[in-house]
Amino acid sequence: SYQPVVKTPNPLRQQTARKKFSALSGLVASFSEILKIGYAKATSGLKMSPRNFVLRDLYAREDVVHFVGGEIDNIEWNDFPFSKKVGLDGVPSLTYTAPAGGQSGKFTVTNADDIVINEAEEELGVVLVGVTTTSTGFMGQPVILTGNASTGVEVTSEQAASLGGCSIFAFFKAMPKTGTDVPTDQWPWKYPSNTGATTLAYT
Numbered sequence: 001s002y003q004p005v006v007k008t009p010n011p012l013r014q015q016t017a018r019k020k021f022s023a024l025s026g027l028v029a030s031f032s033e034i035l036k037i038g039y040a041k042a043t044s045g046l047k048m049s050p051r052n053f054v055l056r057d058l059y060a061r062e063d064v065v066h067f068v069g070g071e072i073d074n075i076e077w078n079d080f081p082f083s084k085k086v087g088l089d090g091v092p093s094l095t096y097t098a099p100a101g102g103q104s105g106k107f108t109v110t111n112a113d114d115i116v117i118n119e120a121e122e123e124l125g126v127v128l129v130g131v132t133t134t135s136t137g138f139m140g141q142p143v144i145l146t147g148n149a150s151t152g153v154e155v156t157s158e159q160a161a162s163l164g165g166c167s168i169f170a171f172f173k174a175m176p177k178t179g180t181d182v183p184t185d186q187w188p189w190k191y192p193s194n195t196g197a198t199t200l201a202y203t
Helices: 012-029 032-038 050-060 157-162
Strands: 065-068 071-075 094-097 105-109 122-134 137-148 153-155 167-176 199-202
Touching (some): 012 032, 032 050, 032 137, 032 167, 094 167, 094 199, 105 122
Antiparallel strands (some): 065 071, 094 105, 105 153, 122 137, 167 199
């Protein structure tokens, strides 16, 4: 039957929960493209997007994004999960050579040979995420670089400029061999292949 007066309570606890969810949604949405790479395997077969998977995970945790009154108070970037470890052990160790004299720079992976993959069917890829972080968020758009872990990731002068002041997070991803001559920069990075955990690899 028709109810002329509808009670819509909005207690403080509910308001805080909504603010927390909204803040996390905005944060996670900013990394949507990288999460499609880092969580392709983890969400394969699930009726859930990588973005929603990470949102659910972060909402339940208290060790990565800290809240006060529903607002982000602090982010532990060292622990931010840009990828989900599935079937691949080890995290990248990087050195960096800046572009100079018209030559490209490069991120070199110093421990690529230590990572175990099925070399008959896979090659080892590395994914880099450049983020200018603050205690309560980040500035600018994330920079995503990908490449073969054995040969390193070349960096143009323009890319180097956009990485200025960034923290570089990285993870490994086992990339399937296609049997074609498609270069590694066109690898299907969102393919649901084995993926490693994220590490803060360079600052």
